[in-house]
Amino acid sequence: QFTDSTGTASTYxxxxxxxxxxxxxxxxxxxxxxxxxxxxxxxxxxxxSSVNDxxxxxxxxxxxxxFVTAARYIFIKAASSTCAYRIGTY
Numbered sequence: 751q752f753t754d755s756t757g758t759a760s761t762y763x764x765x766x767x768x769x770x771x772x773x774x775x776x777x778x779x780x781x782x783x784x785x786x787x788x789x790x791x792x793x794x795x796x797x798x799s800s801v802n803d804x805x806x807x808x809x810x811x812x813x814x815x816x817f818v819t820a821a822r823y824i825f826i827k828a829a830s831s832t833c834a835y836r837i838g839t840y
Contacts, residue, residue: 754766754769761831763795768823780810784829787808788807788809793805
């Protein structure tokens with residue numbers, strides 16, 4: 751079910767507010783035609799961060815990323831141009 755957030759990501763990091771810090775199961779669906787980056791913390795959006803690979807994932811077009819987090823904010827960015835996305839709890 752994708753009910754929490756839908757939109758279009760740009761090439762700049764955008765914040766998705768999940769409205770709570772409670773533990774939740776999240777799925778992110780890439781509805782676009784370019785890769786979508788999903789980061790679980792602001793520090794993971796920095797290009798030189800040494801923890802990027804652990805907390806920042808790439809979602810290819812048409813694919814879904816499922817994860818569990820207590821983070822209130824999730825950060826997203828399109829690889830190029832724009833990318834439609836849906837993020838929700840399941």
